[in-house]
Amino acid sequence: NYANDSIDIEMLTNNPILNLVEQRGIHIFTAGEEWTAGENTLTPDNISLACNTRNGSLGLSPIIMNGVVFFIEKNGESLLGYVYNYEQASFVTDDYSIYGNLIKKPVAIDAEINSNRDKGNFVYIVLEDGVMLTGCVMLSQNIFSISQFVTDGIIKDVCCLKNGTYLLV
Numbered sequence: 629n630y631a632n633d634s635i636d637i638e639m640l641t642n643n644p645i646l647n648l649v650e651q652r653g654i655h656i657f658t659a660g661e662e663w664t665a666g667e668n669t670l671t672p673d674n675i676s677l678a679c680n681t682r683n684g685s686l687g688l689s690p691i692i693m694n695g696v697v698f699f700i701e702k703n704g705e706s707l708l709g710y711v712y713n714y715e716q717a718s719f720v721t722d723d724y725s726i727y728g729n730l731i732k733k734p735v736a737i738d739a740e741i742n743s744n745r746d747k748g749n750f751v752y753i754v755l756e757d758g759v760m761l762t763g764c765v766m767l768s769q770n771i772f773s774i775s776q777f778v779t780d781g782i783i784k785d786v787c788c789l790k791n792g793t794y795l796l797v
């Protein structure tokens with residue numbers, strides 16, 4: 629094997645892989661667990677996988693904000709933050725949906741990341757019924773507030789780009 633060869637490894641799971649995210653290693657989100665391939669050099673000869681939590685992902689693309697990987701849990705009613713915990717020496721999940729029990733059947737998620745410390749970041753979650761949830765996130769100040777955004781139309785999707793946030797209504 630050479631260091632730049634492809635990596636072929638079996639995971640001890642029967643759940644399909646839904647998403648891969650690079651953040652302090654490679655995070656593997658399946659329908660039943662969250663795995664991590666360590667942040668050390670990843671080569672065919674040097675790779676190890678660890679199953680850290682067993683929540684499962686709905687399959688919507690996770691978002692990274694302030695070093696935390698946010699994803700929708702498989703039940704479609706919880707927004708979880710996947711982050712490294714030094715006390716436990718592993719990745720853990722924190723439930724952010726407890727701040728507002730509003731998440732029901734999400735179909736899209738995106739985030740507006742702001743470098744301005746006064747503005748905060750925003751998470752947008754589009755629900756199947758056409759309502760969008762807007763969450764203001766300032767983790768450094770323990771702020772996570774979520775509210776409903778309703779229009780006369782039905783919101784189908786959200787996309788955050790460098791120059792603005794766009795809705796498909």
